[in-house]
Structures are given as structure tokens and as C-alpha cells.
Amino acid sequence: MTTQTILPVNAEALKALSASKQEPAWVTESRLTSLELAGQLELPKLEKQRIDRWNIQAFGEYKQSEQLSSFEDLPQEAAKLVEGSREGGLVIQRNSGTVYSKLSEELAAQGVIFTDLETAVKEHENLVKPYLHEAVKRDEHYLAALHAATWNGGVFLYVPKNVEVELPLQAVMLTDNAEALFAPHVLIVAEANSRVTYVDNYLSNGLSGHVTHNGAVEVFVKNGAKVRFASVHQLTSETTDITYRRAVVENDGSIEWIVGEMNDGDTASDTMSVLQGNGSLSDQKVIAVGSGSQKINYTTQARHFGKSSASQMITRAVMREEAQAIINGITKIEKGATKADGQQTERVLMLSPKARGDANPILLIDEDDVTAGHAASVGQVNQEQIYYLMSRGISRTTAESLIIYGFLAPVVSEIPLEGLRDQLQGLVERKLGQ
Template identity: 50%
Template sequence: MMNVDTGQRFDRETIIQLSQSQQEPDWMLQRRLRAWDRIGQLPFPKPEKTRIDRWNFTDFQPVQEEEGLASPEELPEELRSYISGDETDNLFIQKNSSPIFCRLSRELLAQGVLFMDLPTAVRDHGELVQKYFMTDGIQPEEQKLTALHAAWVSGGIFLYVPKDVTVETPFQVLFWAKGKGIGTFPHLLVVAEAGSDVNVVANYISDPDTEAVINGATEVFAGDNSRVRIASLHTQGQGVTEAAYRRTVVGRDADLKWIVGDLNSGKTLSDNTTHMKGSGGNARIKGITVGSGDQRSNITSTVYHWGTHTESDMTVRGVMKDQAQTILNGITKIEKGARKANGVQAEKVLMLSEEARGDANPILLIDENDVQAGHAASVGRIDPIQMFYLMSRGLTRQEAERLLIFGFVGPILETIPFESLRERITSVIERKLG
């Protein structure tokens, strides 16, 4: 049997075994195999101004089955802090490639909400999942990493909110990586039908000594007149290389709010793309990245305006210290026919040392006349005059620096609707910069 040259230690038969172990229907297996057959033909992505040819995306070992949890209380203490308050309903936990805990409240179950691990959803709600899974969102044939994800996706979570259902309590998702030389492919699929209202908080974490390749994907479908607020916080350790792909399709008069915290300590390739398909849709994308040590990251945020009277606002802030480097790319594309569209964006990088590097690249691509669009970008260091002023008022250098940093990222933190997440991001930033 011919193997595909991907640098991995697996063959086509391993994909079949994975599918069979999850008792998947034939359509899912065929999707995996089509993606696997394309891997060798597809190029790696070429992110702007970042060389990833030496990053490890393909050298990993299959992950053994993990034992389930009877309760979130069985998690290590440091992981329990990622679960907001005492809310253990509407909670999903995955360790490496294995879902180990999932709970949905009886009230939401009675309203037709689906919240379950992806393998179960594929088996029990195959027609619904097949309609959305890697179709209009992420395409397996985009490039080598998306094909790898389509072939190897294991575990994952499916959230479906029916028409006109409002869920005030956030759905919480925790993807946890632990081990040496592992590879995980988490997939979060969210479908919010017309008129629904939903909040999702997804945490991607790893133990400090974990060495892993993580190739994750999130697909969000915001139906007409829906309201979707989704936040993803990535705090992977230094030994983790992560590629994170997020795709959102926004319907007519839908309202989307995306908050991304790329706070990893290892190598990060982050791609957040939103398609404004329906007229009157509104999307606000906020992002924070903080780098320390010799960390490398490339963060790209893209919005495509297809419908008329659509609006988008992208704001991304990066803080770099030591020898850390980041590239922030912002792309607003207004397609032909997207009349009255309005797209604005701003990317800013603050560097805290002489060795730190940052770059902000705003791009506007306009194919329609009757539109509005604007961008702003800046890269710089802490103003010594501001530091002098604060220290002359009795603050230490560390206190003054902290005040200026949180003033810089404040416009992002203030927009986070979940208090517990806002506090968690603040804590991670302080730890990385301390």
C-alpha cells in the first residue's frame, strides 16, 4: 500500500483504523481519505513574513485513549481554574485526542440544543454534521495543514442551538494537551440557527513540560438574526507548536463577536477568517498576543464582505519582550456587490526590549465603490517620557511598565463580556511579562 510522504510515521491504513475506532459512518471515512490523499500534493501555508519551514507540524506519535472523568473535580487544580465558577453544566473537556467529560443541562436538552463530542454527533446526527463540517468553513484542500486536520481530526465538540433559542450561560470547552511527542487535532463546530443567542468560551492549554503538535480548527455558523459571542484562549507551553484555524460564516443581520487570546509560549500560527455572507451582518474581532523568550507567532485576521450593509471591526494588540517576534496581519476584503459595506481594522505592537520584534500589516482590498473602509497600524516601544512621568509620581519601573502595558491592551480587555475570562487573560499576561 502506498504511503503519502508527509514526514509522519503513519499510512492510509492508520486513518481507516482511527475512523473505525470512532465508529464513523462511511461519509466521514471518505472525507478523511480524500484529505489524506491530497496531503502530499498540497503546499504548506506561507504566512506573511514568517518562515515556518522548520516548524514541526508532522512529526508526532498517535495518542493513546485517555480515561474519562466522572466529574470536573477530578482535574488537576491548575486546570480547574479554567472552568468558570461552579458552572459544570454545558461543559466539555478533552484530553489530547479523547473527550473525557461532557455535560449539557436538562433544560437545554429539552429545547433541542445539541452539545456532544464530535464522534457521537457524527454517528447520531450525521446529516446535520455533514452539512457543516469542513464545507463552507474550513476547506481541506486549502493547504497541507488543513488537509492534515481533515484526515486526523479526533475527538472535538459539536454545538447546535436551534432557531430562536437563547442560552445565557456560556458553553465551556477545554482542550488539554499532555505528554511528549504527541499530535492532537481538536475541532470545535458551532451552529447557531436563525434568531438564536449563544456564548462560547474555549480554552486550549497544555502542561508546562508537554511537547506536542496541535493542529486545531473552529467553525462557527451564525444564522440570520443570531447573536454569537465566542472567545478562545490559547495558553500552550513552550514545547508546543500550534496551528489554529478559525472560520465563521455570518448570516443576514447576525451579530458576531470574536475574542482571541493567542498567549502561547511556543510557536503559533493563527488564522481567523470571517465571511460576511448575509446583508446587514456585524462582526467585531478582537485579539491579543503576548510574546516572551524566543517565541515566534504569526497572527492573521481576515474579513470578507459579501453581503450588502455589512460591518466589521478588527482590533489586534501585540506585546513582545525579550527576543520574541510576532507578525500581525489584518485583511479586509470587500467583494463586488457588497454595497454599503464598512470595514475597519487596527493592528498595534508594543515592544519592551531592544531584541523584541513586531510587524503590523493592514491590507484593504476593495472591489466595490459604494463602501467605507479604513485601517491603522503602529509598531513602537514604551515612551520614555511616559515612563519618566509615572516614575516621578512614585511608581517603580515595573509598576509603571505594567500600567502602560495594560493601558495598551485595555481596549481589548474592556470588550470581553465574560468577567472570568477577562481575569484569566489578565493573569496570563502578568505571568508572561513578570
């Protein structure tokens, strides 16, 4: 059965918008081709959940974003996320466009590029064009094609060969106008033997209606490069959050994903590492807390093509009230990927009788000479543990909190960025109503 999808924009309006922003012809052509595809493709298939029952048509329209005259003009909710840590570089998107962009002179002198994607397609075509929509393919499904047609603002990060960026480069993606299209696209290219850490925060504030965030992330890790990608989503219940992340990793390169899913609305994310090269590495850490009547679908994936490639995926989710979570882990080892090693763990802790969790570990192995393993668990808070702690004079609320933090600790403790660890700790406390 074909699911009826509605295009939020027509070709003529999209073409006129692209012209008004003075985008290169190849970008306009890409948008129009993608829009045509969107009209032909179906919605993505989520494991054990029907995304067509979600509110995924509140895309809004492109609204011109006013540039900030200074950082101090940024809304307080966004400013406090990067307060005191802007030395390397900062990009801020508000609704449909970028309102602030800055990179340190030292990094710029080394050839690092850190700007919004709309600027990059005009000023750095030779670096953007070969990669845009090559990891998250526009023909994957309706939402991928629609994103490729309507993306706005976004981030472009380029790190030249042998350059090591010591300070994290940061971005804030803010939606506070329910009528504005919010579809940032993040594109990162790390050349051979480079090093970089990128951190972004997605948040919504003061919305007077529903917003559908349809986002995409593409990371290209060249030979021997190391990329650490951290992302925290804290969007309100008026926002449906859909994000597809892909990394393509070449010989001896590595990608580290750190994802904090702290939304209050329905959320679907798919984070995949394509280990193309020999000796390539992927490490994925995801923590999530669901509350209210949220419906959540998280997928982590690793596809091994390279010999001696290695992947690890760890997802820990806490569900409270009536939240429902589907946690998927997929390790695919292709024929010829000898000596590959793929490991994954998914664990879900439910805090109430009405909460639901489902962990689905999947191993797909087409090569004999490999190592692979998985572990999964879904369960309630252990009442014996609570009783033991209470017998030592600890209140039930505190006892439950200690168990929850202990459950999440194996992921949180491994996060190498102290500020991010503290932020996630605070968000976990907020989500748990503490």
C-alpha cells in the same frame, strides 16, 4: 519550490482507526480523501515567516483517552479554569479524545446539542455532515488537509431556531502527553435568531517532548443569530500552536471573536469572518503577549459579500525579550457589497531592543460605495511616559506595567465576560513575569 511534507499516518492505519471508533462510512471516506490531499499540498504561506522552519511535525499518534468518572478527577490546571461556572455545559478533551461531557437538562430540553464531535458525527449526522470542513476547506493547504484527516475529540454545538442560551458553554482542551495526537475540531451551528456564547481554553501541562497542535474552528451563523466565540490559548513552549478559525455569517447575523494568545511556543492563527449575508456583522478582538524566542504570526480577516455588512478588527500585541510577531489584518470587500464598512487596527508594543513586531494592514476593495479604514503602529515603550510616572514616585517596573495595561485596555475592557477579563489579566501578568 515544493516543500517536502511528511504524513504522520498512512491510509490503512487511518482506516483501521476510524473503524475501531465505529465512525460512519462518510467520516472514514472524508478522512481518507483528506489524507490523500495532504500528500499533494504544500504548507501554508505565512507573511514574512517560514513555517517550514518551525517544529510542526510532532503530531504523535492517536491514544485512547480514559473517561473521567467525575469532574473531580480532572487535573487541577484544567479544573480551575471552569471552577464554579459549569452550569450551562462543559466538554473536556485530554490529548486524543474527550473525557468529560455534560449539558444542563434545561438546555437539552430546548434542543441544544453540546457534545464532542466524535459523538456528534454518529448521533447527529444530519446536522454535522452539511457543515464539517465547509468553512475551513480541506484543500487550503497541507495542514488543513491533515487536520481534516486526523481530527479527534473536538466540540459540536448546535443551537435551534429562536433559542437563547444565557450561560456560556465551555470547553477545555488539554495536552499532557507528548506522544498523543492532539487535533480538536470545533463546529458550531447557530440557527436563525438564536443566541449563544462559547468559551474554550487550550493548555498544556507536564509534557516530556514536543507537540504540534493542528486545530480548526468552524462557525455557521444563520439569519439573525448572534454568536460570541471566546478562546484563550496558554500552551507551553513545548507546543507549536496552529489554529484556523472561520465563521460564515448570513443575513443580519453577527459573530464576535475574542481571542487571547498567551502561548509560550511558536504560534500561527488565522481568524476569518465571511460576511455572506446582508446586514451581517463581525467584531474581532485579539490580544497577545510574546516572550522568550517565540515566533508569532496572527492574521485576522473579514470578507464582505453582503450589502450593509460591517466588520471591525482590533489586535494588540506586546512583545518582550526576543519574541517576534507578524500581525496581519485583511479586509476584503467584494463587488456588490454596497454600503459595507470595514475597519481594522493593529498595534504592537515592544519591550526590549531584541523584540520585533510588524503590523500589516491590508484593504482589498472591489466596490465603490463602501467605507473602509485601517490603522497600524509598531513601537517601543515611551520613555517620556515612564519618566513622567517615575517623577510621581512610581517605580520603573510599575510604570512599565501601567503603560502595558493601558495599551491593552481598549481590547480587554470591551470583553463582556467578567471571568474571561480576569483570566486574561492574570495571564498577561504571568507572561510579563510579574
